[in-house]
Amino acid sequence: xxxxxxxxxxxxxxxxxxxxxxxxxxxxxxxxxxxxxxxxxxxxxxxxxxxxxxxxxxxxxxxxxxxxxxxxxxxxxxxxxxxxxxxxxxxxxxxxxxxxxxxxxxxxxxxxxxxxxxxxxxxxxxxxxxxxxxxxxxxxxxxxxxxxxxxxxxxxxxxxxxxxxxxxxxxxxxxxxxxxxxxxxxxxxxxxxxxxxxxxxxxxxxxxxxxxxxxxxxxxxxxxxxxxxxxxxxxxxxxxxxxxxxxxxxxxxxxxxxxxxxxxxxxxxxxxxxxxxxxxxxxxxxxxxxxxxxxxxxxxxxxxxxxxxxxxxxxxxxxxxxxxxxxxxxxxxxxxxxxxxxxxxxxxxxxxxxxxxxxxxxxxxxxxxxxxxxxxxxxxxxxxxxxxxxxxxxxxxxxxxxxxxxxxxxxxxxxxxxxxxxxxxxxxxxxxxxx
Amino acid sequence: xxxxxxxxxxxxxxxxxxxxxxxxxxxxxxxxxxxxxxxxxxxxxxxxxxxxxxxxxxxxxxxxxxxxxxxxxxxxxxxxxxxxxxxxxxxxxxxxxxxxxxxxxxxxxxxxxxxxxxxxxxxxxxxxxxxxxxxxxxxxxxxxxxxxxxxxxxxxxxxxxxxxxxxxxxxxxxxxxxxxxxxxxxxxxxxxxxxxxxxxxxxxxxxxxxxxxxxxxxxxxxxxxxxxxxxxxxxxxxxxxxxxxxxxxxxxxxxxxxxxxxxxxxx
Numbered sequence: 001x002x003x004x005x006x007x008x009x010x011x012x013x014x015x016x017x018x019x020x021x022x023x024x025x026x027x028x029x030x031x032x033x034x035x036x037x038x039x040x041x042x043x044x045x046x047x048x049x050x051x052x053x054x055x056x057x058x059x060x061x062x063x064x065x066x067x068x069x070x071x072x073x074x075x076x077x078x079x080x081x082x083x084x085x086x087x088x089x090x091x092x093x094x095x096x097x098x099x100x101x102x103x104x105x106x107x108x109x110x111x112x113x114x115x116x117x118x119x120x121x122x123x124x125x126x127x128x129x130x131x132x133x134x135x136x137x138x139x140x141x142x143x144x145x146x147x148x149x150x151x152x153x154x155x156x157x158x159x160x161x162x163x164x165x166x167x168x169x170x171x172x173x174x175x176x177x178x179x180x181x182x183x184x185x186x187x188x189x190x191x192x193x194x195x196x197x198x199x200x201x202x203x204x205x206x207x208x209x210x211x212x213x214x215x216x217x218x219x220x221x222x223x224x225x226x227x228x229x230x231x232x233x234x235x236x237x238x239x240x241x242x243x244x245x246x247x248x249x250x251x252x253x254x255x256x257x258x259x260x261x262x263x264x265x266x267x268x269x270x271x272x273x274x275x276x277x278x279x280x281x282x283x284x285x286x287x288x289x290x291x292x293x294x295x296x297x298x299x300x301x302x303x304x305x306x307x308x309x310x311x312x313x314x315x316x317x318x319x320x321x322x323x324x325x326x327x328x329x330x331x332x333x334x335x336x337x338x339x340x341x342x343x344x345x346x347x348x349x350x351x352x353x354x355x356x357x358x359x360x361x362x363x364x365x366x367x368x369x370x371x372x373x374x375x376x377x378x379x380x381x382x383x384x385x386x387x388x389x390x391x392x393x394x395x396x397x398x399x400x401x402x403x404x405x406x407x408x409x410x411x412x413x414x415x416x417x418x419x420x421x422x423x424x425x426x427x428x429x430x431x432x433x434x435x
Numbered sequence: 436x437x438x439x440x441x442x443x444x445x446x447x448x449x450x451x452x453x454x455x456x457x458x459x460x461x462x463x464x465x466x467x468x469x470x471x472x473x474x475x476x477x478x479x480x481x482x483x484x485x486x487x488x489x490x491x492x493x494x495x496x497x498x499x500x501x502x503x504x505x506x507x508x509x510x511x512x513x514x515x516x517x518x519x520x521x522x523x524x525x526x527x528x529x530x531x532x533x534x535x536x537x538x539x540x541x542x543x544x545x546x547x548x549x550x551x552x553x554x555x556x557x558x559x560x561x562x563x564x565x566x567x568x569x570x571x572x573x574x575x576x577x578x579x580x581x582x583x584x585x586x587x588x589x590x591x592x593x594x595x596x597x598x599x600x601x602x603x604x605x606x607x608x609x610x611x612x613x614x615x616x617x618x619x620x621x622x623x624x625x626x627x628x629x630x631x632x633x634x635x636x637x638x639x640x641x642x643x644x645x646x647x648x649x650x651x652x653x654x655x656x657x658x659x660x661x662x663x664x665x666x667x668x669x670x671x672x673x674x675x676x677x678x679x680x681x682x683x684x685x686x687x688x689x690x691x692x693x694x695x696x697x698x699x700x701x702x
Binding site: 029031032033058060066114121128130132133135141155156157160169171176178234236239241282283284286287288289291326328329331332366368369370371396398399400402432434435 | 494495547553555563565695
């Protein structure tokens with residue numbers, strides 16, 4: 001029996017055990033949410049559309065247990081994000097999307113059982129696990145990988161790739177302890193060459209061969225490395241929300257070894273194992289909420305040139321932190337500013353800077369009893385002076401129907417994190433709907 | 436303090452004059468009696484919010500609300516169950532009875548999949564798009580004894596009900612700005628010690644809004660308003676809270692009132 005079949009069998013067995021004695025008291029709630037948008041690129045005036053429909057169901061099994069299933073159908077009208085049929089190499093065999101033609105995909109987003117066993121709350125199945133307190137910056141929120149087919153434009157909830165995993169939460173004195181175990185070896189998903197948001201900036205790609213030889217891509221190393229697991233303690237201490245965590249994991253994005261011999265260059269993607277130790281804090285002071293998180297990574301992988309062993313990459317410790325301030329000084333308005341720094345210690349990476357500094361700013365405001373919502377957000381990389389600006393307006397026509405207008409604009413050098421997508425700046429109009 | 440207020444109330448009732456005589460209660464004592472009214476140590480209820488704009492367009496939020504008192508801390512969790520776009524949104528508050536300590540508040544947004552600590556200082560901000568402010572929600576349409584000076588302004592009799600109009604003026608200008616209220620007049624039923632109607636003026640003393648409590652019944656021995664309507668006199672927008680499945684008797688699981696449990700929300 002394959003690993004995939006064993007996992008599915010185990011999940012179904014657990015489901016049958018829980019459902020069978022409880023049929024008489026079973027309750028279910030079904031919802032469908034969706035979004036359809038028509039986009040126009042600013043530079044070329046190209047039009048394309050996408051439609052996303054997300055049905056979900058929550059079924060009460062026993063009094064304290066439930067089954068939640070969330071699926072998503074996504075149509076990329078212009079087949080621009082992942083042209084053709086993506087190979088899905090970064091996903092484990094039981095976490096792949098079902099591709100219907102080039103433009104439609106069906107994805108089991110989440111499917112998990114949740115309930116109490118004694119004092120512990122268990123969540124078993126495909127799920128999203130979110131750690132950290134920052135907005136759209138990942139220091140501690142690294143349990144699930146992300147899809148970058150639309151770069152940073154979708155919400156993290158939409159771009160996060162749920163993983164088959166087990167999560168247990170239980171009170172320990174005044175604190176809450178949480179352990180996670182993740183057998184699903186699925187990694188971050190990057191669009192292949194030709195995708196609208198294919199990453200072209202140097203720091204996301206292998207070091208170029210010095211000899212100018214056309215490189216050959218070797219099979220990835222350690223793709224089937226160890227399982228991920230972690231422990232998090234959190235609680236309210238003297239008015240502060242505090243958390244501390246440890247996470248042992250395979251990093252979501254591969255690093256590359258560019259190996260050169262006479263007349264040949266071989267690039268090997270390497271999935272690196274690392275340890276993360278982190279902490280987060282938040283508290284409110286009058287109109288202001290302060291949030292901070294800090295992560296120290298041991299043995300972080302770095303792309304490198306290695307003349308002796310094509311399966312190795314460099315490793316170094318690194319520290320990353322984010323400090324954010326939310327200001328609630330005006331009614332119905334939230335202003336947020338965050339500073340994020342990522343610093344590699346004791347090494348000189350070959351394809352990126354030792355230190356990256358980012359600033360984000362966001363303004364959200366609602367009008368007319370939340371009927372109208374406006375939001376503007378900017379992310380900038382201070383070293384490259386490039387910026388991504390997103391704005392969204394929504395008007396609620398009815399409980400489950402809203403008109404949305406969005407724009408995303410990229411500024412800066414084409415080799416910068418945001419500037420590389422200048423040609424993808426766009427304006428969009430659409431509908432958000434539910435049933 | 437609560438015991439003192441109850442004793443005071445009892446003494447008023449014991450020495451109540453014969454029918455037709457006037458009872459002289461100060462505005463402050465009336466407000467204290469309303470504040471001390473038993474509203475249960477814990478409650479679990481469904482709250483339907485209907486938001487109607489001046490053109491008549493109505494939006495509806497189906498929520499579940501649980502509240503429990505832990506000594507000087509009152510903990511409340513509200514989860515939106517529909518519409519689907521807002522489903523799972525949860526709001527948790529730890530309301531400290533010590534007036535000098537800010538409340539702790541968190542908001543869980545399913546679109547972010549994480550809870551967010553939010554400021555509790557903006558008490559005059561409107562709650563989830565309704566016409567009720569965070570302060571109205573926290574005080575459950577009572578008037579804080581710390582924030583207002585009270586005065587008795589009128590007496591009215593409707594059928595068997597002996598009613599009093601009291602006036603509440605903010606104790607300071609900063610309190611007025613914080614709450615967004617320059618004056619409140621409230622009609623109290625002295626047989627239940629429940630406000631029946633509250634009329635609000637803004638800081639510039641322009642008419643602001645009016646709250647009406649109705650469908651008042653005893654549930655599990657506790658006097659409860661099952662419908663609360665708030666009309667914003669400036670915008671014409673109204674919010675109606677309809678409480679159903681009210682349960683003061685069944686125990687409430689303490690595990691619900693944690694930040695971690697917000698993610699899971701209430702079914």
